Amino acid sequence: MTLLNTTKAAKPTSDTKSDALLTASKLTKTVQVGEQTLSIIKDVDIYVNAGEFVVIMGKSGSGKSTLLGLLAALDYPDSGSVELAGQTLSSLDEDALAVIRQRDMGFVFQSFHLLPTLTVAENIAFPLDIARRPNKERVTELIDAVDLGHRRDSLPNQLSGGEQQRTAVARALVSHPKIVFADEPTGNLDEQNANQVMQLLLDLRQQVGSALVVVTHDPALAEMADRVITMHDGRVVS
Numbered sequence: 001m002t003l004l005n006t007t008k009a010a011k012p013t014s015d016t017k018s019d020a021l022l023t024a025s026k027l028t029k030t031v032q033v034g035e036q037t038l039s040i041i042k043d044v045d046i047y048v049n050a051g052e053f054v055v056i057m058g059k060s061g062s063g064k065s066t067l068l069g070l071l072a073a074l075d076y077p078d079s080g081s082v083e084l085a086g087q088t089l090s091s092l093d094e095d096a097l098a099v100i101r102q103r104d105m106g107f108v109f110q111s112f113h114l115l116p117t118l119t120v121a122e123n124i125a126f127p128l129d130i131a132r133r134p135n136k137e138r139v140t141e142l143i144d145a146v147d148l149g150h151r152r153d154s155l156p157n158q159l160s161g162g163e164q165q166r167t168a169v170a171r172a173l174v175s176h177p178k179i180v181f182a183d184e185p186t187g188n189l190d191e192q193n194a195n196q197v198m199q200l201l202l203d204l205r206q207q208v209g210s211a212l213v214v215v216t217h218d219p220a221l222a223e224m225a226d227r228v229i230t231m232h233d234g235r236v237v238s
């Protein structure tokens with residue numbers, strides 16, 4: 001929490017971009033649709049400071065999910081670069097990126113993306129297990145934090161949407177990532193579940209000290225963010 005306060009206090013005094021956790025420079029992305037080359041990300045510069053909560057908003061089709069995929073190195077840009085903690089991601093191969101995703105990043109998707117054959121506990125443990133750092137106490141701590149103790153041995157298809165997303169939130173934060181990316185994490189939930197999931201995501205992120213980048217259409221969430229980035233037609237407009 002000290003970390004967060006420090007980050008917040010330091011923000012207005014200077015351009016903190018130079019020591020940002022994540023820096024994206026001049027990102028572009030095109031897709032080929034038949035004969036046409038469509039430009040879907042156009043010359044985007046973005047930074048995210050350590051511990052910062054950034055919301056990305058913008059109309060459907062403005063490029064939010066594409067941008068998030070580029071920032072999280074789930075997709076390669078056509079040009080431009082993404083740096084995380086001083087390391088240039090766009091120049092790394094798939095194996096090196098996989099290590100960084102495991103070690104430094106957490107993900108929450110609109111459609112949960114839990115592994116269907118693993119239980120709640122196993123899904124949450126997954127990032128620790130594949131990094132060969134199993135930690136039962138940490139997993140139990142997270143299960144309790146998202147209030148799923150009674151569901152620890154359930155499979156995803158035995159859970160409600162809210163329970164699935166709470167599992168995904170716990171999984172995203174279990175390994176103390178530097179940064180968590182979430183693409184419309186509450187998009188498939190009713191209002192009550194959406195509020196609960198978002199609150200858990202914010203609470204856990206504060207405990208861990210992770211930066212959080214959330215794509216959302218929810219103005220209430222934008223209110224809570226340290227900074228809101230608005231996209232329009234593949235560009236950052238504010």
Ligand SMILES: Nc1ncnc2c1ncn2[C@@H]1O[C@H](COP(=O)(O)OP(=O)(O)OP(=O)(O)O)[C@@H](O)[C@H]1O
Nearest residue numbers: 031032033040058059060061062063064065066067
């Ligand atoms: N693989 C692809 N092939 C063709 N067009 C694509 C592809 N991926 C994205 N696009 C187009 O790029 C634009 C940006 O898509 P993106 O999914 O990033 O938008 P978004 O802002 O996340 O929208 P939404 O709010 O609906 O999720 C859209 O016009 C989309 O149709």
Ligand SMILES: [Mg+2]
Nearest residue numbers: 064065066183
């Ligand atoms: Mg999207």
